[in-house]
Each structure stands twice: as C-alpha cells, then as structure tokens.
Amino acid sequence: MNESVDAAAVLNALRAVQDPDLHRDIVSLGFVKDVKSCGGTVSFTIELTTPACPVRDIMKEQARRAVMALPGIEKVEINMTSQVRTSLPKQPLLETVRNVVPIASGKGGVGKSTVSANLALALSKMGARVGVMDADVYGPTIPTVLGVKDQPRMLPTQRILPPRAFDIPILSMGFFASAGQAVVVRGPILHKTIEQFLGGVEWGELDYLLVDLPPGTGDVQLSLCQIIPLTGAAVVSTPQDVALNVASKAIDMFRKLRTPVLGVIENMSGYACPKCGHHDDIFGVGGAKASAEQMNIPFLGAIPLDTRIRTSSDGGRPIVVSDPDSPAAKAFMGIAEKLAAQVSIRGFKSDEGILQPVVWGKP
Ligand SMILES: Nc1ncnc2c1ncn2[C@@H]1O[C@H](COP(=O)(O)OP(=O)(O)OP(=O)(O)O)[C@@H](O)[C@H]1O
Ligand SMILES: [Mg+2]
Structure with a gap:
C-alpha cells in the first residue's frame, strides 16, 4: 500500500x-x-x-x-x-442448488405459473443462475409459457438432463404426459415423483430454483416441504383473494410446515387500458400489501392486469423478455429484486438456526 x-x-x-x-x-x-x-x-x-x-x-x-x-x-x-447466499444446509438431494423458492397460492388461476416464469427470466437477466421446476402435476403449463422446445434426456447415470429455454433449465410433469392427456398421480407416487424431480435431475449450479406449485394446500406442497428444506415461499394473491382470505390459507399452511414466507405478490392489480391508458382498479388494489403488513410478511410488489402478459405467455415468450420496457415487465423486475433481497436476508439470519423440513403425516 x-x-x-x-x-x-x-x-x-x-x-x-x-x-x-x-x-x-x-x-x-x-x-x-x-x-x-x-x-x-x-x-x-x-x-x-x-x-x-x-x-x-x-x-x-x-x-x-x-x-x-x-x-x-x-x-x-x-x-x-x-455470491448468492443460502440459509439452507448442503443437502444430498440438491447439492448444487442454493435456494429453493416455491411460488404458491391459496386458489387456482391467480397467476403462479406466469409469475414463476417471469421471475425466473427476470433473475436470469440480472445474472443469477435460475432453474424452474413445474410441480403442478395436475395442470403443468410451464413448458408452454417458457416455450420449451426440447424434451428431457436420460443420462447414462440414470439422471435426468432438463431441457433449457432462455438458458434456464426446466423440468415439468408436462414432459411426461402427452398433450391433452390427464396426469393421474396419487399421493405416494406423487411424493416419489417430486423426489425424483429434485434429486434425480442434473440441475447444475443454481442460485435459485423456483418451484411452480399447483393451487391450494395439497399433497404436492406437503411432499415438497417434507423432502427438502425450502428457503421460503412467495405467495401470489389477487385483490379478490385478499377479501376472501384465500392467500392467508396458503400462508398459514407454510407456517404450519415451518417454511418461511418470503413475501406476497399481488397479481391482476388494477387494469391499464392499452388503447387509452385509462387505469381502472377492477378488483380493487393494494389489499395484498395491507394484509401482508398485517401478517408481518414482506410485500414484494404488484403486477397489473394486462392482456400482453397473457398473450406473451401463451406464445412462449413471457413479457419480461418480449416487452422488457412495459410497466408489467418492470413490475416483475422489481419483484425479482425484492425476492432476491429476502433470500439474502434469510441467508444472513443464521442465528435463527437452520430450517428443517417438518414431517407432517406419512407420504
Ligand atoms: N397480470 C395478468 N394480466 C393478464 N393475464 C394474466 C395475468 N396473470 C396471469 N394471467 C393469465 O391468467 C391465466 C392464469 O394464469 P396462470 O396460469 O399463471 O395461473 P396459475 O395460478 O398458475 O393457475 P393454476 O392454478 O391453474 O396453475 C393465464 O391465461 C395467464 O396468462
Ligand atoms: Mg399454474
């Protein structure tokens, strides 16, 4: 010096x-x-x-x-x-994955898959190593939303190599069912499937593995929480759900399973007319923020109701990549930053002890 x-x-x-x-x-x-x-x-x-x-x-x-x-x-x-931190111990099932973040909701159709895909793309754009696991065994939509063209491959090691879209490794139950065919999986097989989706897959080094969950508080959620420790869940809610207390059911489930909730996202929050720009709070707005504050859970942000969110997802190029300057894409980028911040905060709360999965009934 x-x-x-x-x-x-x-x-x-x-x-x-x-x-x-x-x-x-x-x-x-x-x-x-x-x-x-x-x-x-x-x-x-x-x-x-x-x-x-x-x-x-x-x-x-x-x-x-x-x-x-x-x-x-x-x-x-x-x-x-x-260097992305983790609050999780090194786990034999997912040695190369630092953080597992499920995207959940109390009921169906609120935008979990849309949020999972756009947040994965947002984090990846910022330079993070991200993977997406579509754990919605009943209605897998991630391959469509992320426009996945390839199929997974079985390696000589008997491990699955997931296909990639936008350079993100993706695994979905949708790869193992023909189009239009219903996936019928019962509890114990479901548990094994989730186990294989986690441990039998060559995810590579990942900072964040986002898990798109089916709606509600069922078997998949339980299995996931039993099989591996999770960094924490993000709960998606629409303004109506807040009124009906639907989101709080999902939050309550994670609390019972001792999985932290990293934050709440309000989706379909107000409508901006693409033609005249007029803004209308069709279902109300801001309720998720208020109820997150009430429950002492971080509020990660709001995404407007915007036709382009749906059309871009239907076309396999979510809005974060297809229209990055749109207010909706910017909202997703902001939420990704807040989510990453919550993961970092948990990574530093080591004095709280390591989070362990809770066995809640036998699989
Ligand atoms: N903010 C939004 N603006 C407009 N359309 C949206 C928005 N969010 C989601 N959608 C559309 O709403 C529909 C449901 O969204 P999505 O499939 O992401 O919900 P989900 O919670 O994953 O549903 P499920 O519970 O069935 O898995 C999709 O057609 C999607 O494109
Ligand atoms: Mg879905």
Whole structure:
C-alpha cells in the first residue's frame, strides 16, 4: 500500500457504506475483498449477496467516494461481483442448488405459473443462475409459457438432463404426459415423483430454483416441504383473494410446515387500458400489501392486469423478455429484486438456526 494509506484505512472508510437490506456496513458483512494498492491507485472487490441488487451502482459510487476521500488516493478501481447466499444446509438431494423458492397460492388461476416464469427470466437477466421446476402435476403449463422446445434426456447415470429455454433449465410433469392427456398421480407416487424431480435431475449450479406449485394446500406442497428444506415461499394473491382470505390459507399452511414466507405478490392489480391508458382498479388494489403488513410478511410488489402478459405467455415468450420496457415487465423486475433481497436476508439470519423440513403425516 501507499505509505499514507493502508488496507485498514481503506476498510475503515468503506464502513460508511451500508447494505440497505441487511442494515449493516459492507465491511462487517464481509463484502469487501482483495484490497490492493499501487501508487495512488486502490482496487478492491465488493461481493454482494445477489446479482439482482437494485442499488448496486449506488453502493459502488458510495464506496468510490468514501475511499477517494482518503489522503493520497488518486484512483479507485472497484470490481462488483455477487455470491448468492443460502440459509439452507448442503443437502444430498440438491447439492448444487442454493435456494429453493416455491411460488404458491391459496386458489387456482391467480397467476403462479406466469409469475414463476417471469421471475425466473427476470433473475436470469440480472445474472443469477435460475432453474424452474413445474410441480403442478395436475395442470403443468410451464413448458408452454417458457416455450420449451426440447424434451428431457436420460443420462447414462440414470439422471435426468432438463431441457433449457432462455438458458434456464426446466423440468415439468408436462414432459411426461402427452398433450391433452390427464396426469393421474396419487399421493405416494406423487411424493416419489417430486423426489425424483429434485434429486434425480442434473440441475447444475443454481442460485435459485423456483418451484411452480399447483393451487391450494395439497399433497404436492406437503411432499415438497417434507423432502427438502425450502428457503421460503412467495405467495401470489389477487385483490379478490385478499377479501376472501384465500392467500392467508396458503400462508398459514407454510407456517404450519415451518417454511418461511418470503413475501406476497399481488397479481391482476388494477387494469391499464392499452388503447387509452385509462387505469381502472377492477378488483380493487393494494389489499395484498395491507394484509401482508398485517401478517408481518414482506410485500414484494404488484403486477397489473394486462392482456400482453397473457398473450406473451401463451406464445412462449413471457413479457419480461418480449416487452422488457412495459410497466408489467418492470413490475416483475422489481419483484425479482425484492425476492432476491429476502433470500439474502434469510441467508444472513443464521442465528435463527437452520430450517428443517417438518414431517407432517406419512407420504
Ligand atoms: N397480470 C395478468 N394480466 C393478464 N393475464 C394474466 C395475468 N396473470 C396471469 N394471467 C393469465 O391468467 C391465466 C392464469 O394464469 P396462470 O396460469 O399463471 O395461473 P396459475 O395460478 O398458475 O393457475 P393454476 O392454478 O391453474 O396453475 C393465464 O391465461 C395467464 O396468462
Ligand atoms: Mg399454474
């Protein structure tokens, strides 16, 4: 280091930079790495907990300014990287997957599959390694929504290699049933299927595995919570569900299964007419936020009712990729950032102990 500036002084200056989600400075969080100096130039790396960090550039600028304020510094080089954390123990079934996040709802048709697909694309766009498991054995729609063209392959190791769409590995019960054919699976087989979908698949290194659940509080949800520890669920709700307390049933189920709920998403929240721009709160708006606050659960954001969300999903190119500048795509990007932040927060709450799956009846 330069005679007047040593690593300790640089680290001390960087204590002024706070992580807004973890409410601690980046030095005590261990984010600052590889502090080096050569003449008047100081370089270091800031390793965030997710590539989906909305204040990444602001933090970089704060860090640059903090170090530039030290005497003798002429230039500051900052390398911004990320390493997604997990609150889960390494598990033999899913060794290469850091976080498993189910997308749930109290009832059908509220937009779980739409949200799963768009959030996966949003996180992937931000640089995260994402996979999608379509656990809706009764109505698998993910292959259509994400326009998956290929089929899974059985490897010589007897493990399944999932097909990819938008470079995201995807596995769905839909691959194992012909079009139009009903998938009939009973409890014990269902349990085995979910087990195989998790443990028998070459997911590769993933930061987030999103699991699109069937509606309600049935066998799939139970099996999933029994088989592996989950980082936490995101619950999708429409404004009407809030009035009918449907979402709170799903939240209550996860609480009973000791799976954290990372947040609530309000879908079909108000309608913006694509022709005249007129906004109408057909089913009401903001109810999910209020009830999330009441239940002390983070509110992750709202997605408007927008015909283009449906048409883009029907065409296999969800709105986050087909119309990234639309308000709906921006809403999904914002929700992805908030979800990633909640995962990071859980990754740091190690003092709460490791979350264990709860066996609730025999499969
Ligand atoms: N915000 C939205 N605006 C317009 N259409 C939407 C929106 N969200 C979802 N949809 C459409 O509503 C229908 C139901 O959505 P989706 O299939 O994602 O719900 P789901 O909760 O997964 O349903 P299921 O419970 O049957 O699995 C789909 O046709 C989808 O394209
Ligand atoms: Mg669905």
